[in-house]
Amino acid sequence: MKRHKILVTGGAGFIGSHLCRRLLSEGHDVLCVDSLFTGSKDNVLDLLDDKRFEFIRHDICSPLVLEVDRIYNLACPASPVHYQFNPVHTTKTSVNGTINMLGLARRTKARILQASTSEVYGDPEVHPQPEGYWGRVNTIGPRACYDEGKRCAETLFFDYHRQHKLDIKVARIFNTYGPNMHPNDGRVVSNFIVQALQDKDITIYGDGSQTRSFQYVDDLVGGLLALMESPAGFTGPVNMGNPDEFTIRQLAEKVLQLLPESKSKLIYRPLPQDDPKQRQPDISLAREKLGWEPKIKLDDGLRRTVEYFRRTLK
Numbered sequence: 394m395k396r397h398k399i400l401v402t403g404g405a406g407f408i409g410s411h412l413c414r415r416l417l418s419e420g421h422d423v424l425c426v427d428s429l430f431t432g433s434k435d436n437v438l439d440l441l442d443d444k445r446f447e448f449i450r451h452d453i454c455s456p457l458v459l460e461v462d463r464i465y466n467l468a469c470p471a472s473p474v475h476y477q478f479n480p481v482h483t484t485k486t487s488v489n490g491t492i493n494m495l496g497l498a499r500r501t502k503a504r505i506l507q508a509s510t511s512e513v514y515g516d517p518e519v520h521p522q523p524e525g526y527w528g529r530v531n532t533i534g535p536r537a538c539y540d541e542g543k544r545c546a547e548t549l550f551f552d553y554h555r556q557h558k559l560d561i562k563v564a565r566i567f568n569t570y571g572p573n574m575h576p577n578d579g580r581v582v583s584n585f586i587v588q589a590l591q592d593k594d595i596t597i598y599g600d601g602s603q604t605r606s607f608q609y610v611d612d613l614v615g616g617l618l619a620l621m622e623s624p625a626g627f628t629g630p631v632n633m634g635n636p637d638e639f640t641i642r643q644l645a646e647k648v649l650q651l652l653p654e655s656k657s658k659l660i661y662r663p664l665p666q667d668d669p670k671q672r673q674p675d676i677s678l679a680r681e682k683l684g685w686e687p688k689i690k691l692d693d694g695l696r697r698t699v700e701y702f703r704r705t706l707k
């Protein structure tokens with residue numbers, strides 16, 4: 394296998410830190426670039442002594458001159474609480490930051506992969522969502538800075554591909570969870586587990602009948618690697634998610650079953666604006682083109698994530 398010099402933007406975040414670890418274990422050189430807005434050096438602390446790993450604190454909204462032959466562009470806050478904190482900067486990260494990374498790929502002739510999202514489908518009317526569905530996104534709502542930023546990033550990827558012959562890959566990632574999630578980042582899996590471990594009420598938004606399909610992070614990382622090393626003619630976009638769909642209430646019940654000692658109760662809070670009602674990936678394309686599908690069941694992944702938060706919160 395060829396040894397690559399790989400840039401991972403957002404490499405100190407939840408998914409990025411798992412990706413850096415996996416790429417190092419496969420013998421590559423890894424450059425992790427992260428502004429540490431939502432990520433943390435703690436996520437990559439054990440990698441800092443590895444001579445094939447470098448960490449650079451940098452915001453991708455400013456250009457960066459590096460020599461690499463693979464780029465995974467993951468930099469972008471992903472939880473609604475964080476991406477709505479500074480919405481203008483969220484859009485800048487997906488637009489200006491992506492232009493900078495595409496420019497870097499063009500100069501170095503690197504292959505570049507975009508961490509896109511199921512949010513490009515918005516609150517979908519087609520269920521499950523195939524890649525050919527164009528989505529239903531509110532352009533002026535509070536989620537738009539993220540959703541429209543990511544949609545524009547996809548547009549930029551395909552224009553660089555057509556105009557400059559860039560070697561691109563686009564993954565549309567569905568809800569992903571696992572160790573290294575930020576305990577306060579507001580996403581549902583981390584919220585419910587942290588609340589249950591701390592005997593706090595479990596906050597279900599709305600009536601909890603909205604659905605999501607949760608993918609364990611190791612499955613996703615395997616998919617990202619398979620996509621990056623897929624033949625040059627295959628660009629995606631390709632869905633990456635676990636098709637097992639659950640209501641948010643079912644998720645809360647599962648967390649409580651895993652923590653029977655918890656004194657937490659379910660409580661109901663208003664549903665945030667534009668919260669998608671349902672979400673489930675159609676992964677036929679990933680199965681066909683990449684031979685990839687998730688392996689880890691929700692109960693198993695939740696158990697591993699509970700153990701992580703139990704250790705971290707201590």
Ligand code: NAD
Binds near residue numbers: 509
């Ligand atoms: P995360 O917030 O843990 O990681 C994002 C990382 O990017 C953080 O380390 C953050 O500090 C860094 N970052 C943010 N803005 C930056 C900037 N301008 N310059 C440099 N670094 C910056 O989130 P995550 O869950 O690991 O998500 C990683 C990527 O995957 C994101 O692009 C996200 O949109 C995408 N994604 C994630 C999910 C999911 O369920 N976790 C779903 C779909 C897509």
Ligand code: UDP
Binds near residue numbers: 472473568582599603
């Ligand atoms: N959610 C919830 N309680 C929480 C956090 C989130 O009920 O404490 C709901 C949220 O309204 C949404 C779902 O869980 O319907 C997933 O939310 P998350 O922010 O994790 O991801 P996204 O909405 O971006 O898919």
